[in-house]
Amino acid sequence: MSSSALFGLELLIPTTTTLSSRHPYFYVGFAAFFPMTIKPHCSSCAAKCSTSISTCTPRRRRRLQNFRALVQPSSIASGTCVGKDEDHDDVEVTNGYTMTKFCDKMIEYFMQEKPQTKDWRKVLVFRDDWKKYRDSFFKRCQVRTDAERDPLMKKKLNLLARKIKKVDDEMEMNSCLLKEIQDNPLDLNAIVARRRKDFTGDFFHYLSLLSEAYDGLEDRDVMARIGAKCLSAVRVYDNTVEHLDTMEAAQSKFDDILNSSSLEVACEKINHLAKVKELDSSLILLINRAWTAAKESAKIKNEVKDIMYYIYTETRKALKNMAPPEIKLLKHLLNIVDPEERFSVLSTSFSPGDEHEMKDANAVYTTPKELHKWIKMMLDSYYLNKEETDLIEARQMSDPMVIQRLFILKETIEEEYLKEHKVTNEKEPEEID
Known part of the structure; x- marks a missing residue:
């Protein structure tokens, strides 16, 4: 060895x-x-x-x-x-x-x-x-x-x-x-960055086959640990790339707001982003940090501080006015103790039925993609910026059980309803006919 x-x-x-x-x-x-x-x-x-x-x-x-x-x-x-x-x-x-x-x-x-x-x-x-x-x-x-x-x-x-x-x-x-x-x-991290496309399901299946081929438990454990470290490195890489893409998109939106010809135009852009639900946690984080940095800096002119404060306050107002039905649905789902009942309500919220059928007036119907988007936004707000987040619902989530339920809902939607989160492999013929 x-x-x-x-x-x-x-x-x-x-x-x-x-x-x-x-x-x-x-x-x-x-x-x-x-x-x-x-x-x-x-x-x-x-x-x-x-x-x-x-x-x-x-x-x-x-x-x-x-x-x-x-x-x-x-x-x-x-x-x-x-x-x-x-x-x-x-x-x-x-x-x-x-x-x-x-x-x-x-x-x-x-x-x-x-x-x-x-x-x-x-x-x-x-x-x-x-x-x-x-x-x-x-x-x-x-x-x-x-x-x-x-x-x-x-x-x-x-x-x-x-x-x-x-x-x-x-x-x-x-x-x-x-x-x-x-x-x-x-x-390993450099190898993953250079050859990410080669770390496929087939590669990890190969490691599994090789591990099973060893007689000694120690050798099997070694191969299993190599597989675990590779999987961890791949996840870190994917999360990093996803975060960078998200931050780049948020930075582009923030730059567009700052390049507005007037404060009124900047306000309109913020409200438009809120209306189309693109005022995500990454953009909120950038705006909050920009205002904090301007407020605490002695080198920045008061005019600039006033502009950043205006953008900051308008963003807070836009968030409060968003009041999406998905937040109401999430609050209801998170308060359900029985997992089976919770998943039943989740399924019903995605399947309102025929348009001629009677619907519950108090029920909230949405799409898996939309609900998943809000769950992710709440988790991002909670973990990335606990103290500064303007998403009040995220700030109020201090119970570990609530966080756990939110994670389970996110994974369930990804696995059961969002096809883009599933890894599909082309199935080849298994037998020689």
Whole structure:
């Protein structure tokens, strides 16, 4: 095990071991696909392929032999395509298997025994072992495709090769990203900033597969911690980018107000922003801080202070006049103790029903997007500027239980009603038809 420091914590990096010593699945179910012994094709390969089956432990050797006794060389294609290229790949790579027969067995395994991509990933996650046979495997797929007489089987072989190649490329990219993280643990934030698009759900699934592949609990814990640190770094990056975008938009609005030809025009702009509900917490924060800085500075002229005070007071008035129905709805939802009743009322507020139906005169109806906007504004006001916020409702939220309920409402709306907050992955066909 090697280690490095990451975020002030020790980050252990599991050392590379042989596949069969890391995952019991490969003792029984797929051991012959990644044998520990490869007889070299030439003398230059001898140094790389010196491991012998005799070095296996009795238990491991027995399991390998038991599997090989069950796995007999066979083919699922017509006889014309099998063995055509064996003259070039007739070197025995394991007991009773030449490279050609070995690749045929892999094709049979991927096509018949485990036709789903989720099972392929469990095999291809072991990059070093897979790379020993990758070129020969794809070459054999092409040979069999070219020689196959059955159009249906030809199509299946071609589809198998393309889908395996797609999964292989995906796993290789994830492997390279993980290696970069392990080689530069102190630069994780910089890696995330540079390669944010590569930190996908597939990458974290790859880390999960790799963690499951380790026998030792310590190695599994190490991989789990790497995944947790990556996820944390990604969230920090995304939140930072979102905050910067929000502040840039708020600064643009504030500059537009300051560039007004008169105080009356500035007041009209503030009221318009309030009317279209764009007087958000970031803009309010900028206005409050600008007024505070002007008030406390001895170098700023009184005329400038008067202007900033006018903008500040007009903003307060605009906020008080906004009185959105969503605030009334939120107060009602937050006062409901029973979670089931609270979510029922939430659902009803988004579904007023047919226009001809009788509606509750006291009920408030809105859209998920609009309510989510106000929840976010209240949370921003509460956390970013507790003392200065002009959103009275946010200032009054001092009960931790209320804050917790507000967070739960926000997450529920995002997960259940706002499609843009959901991560959708294109579902590819899982089986070779």
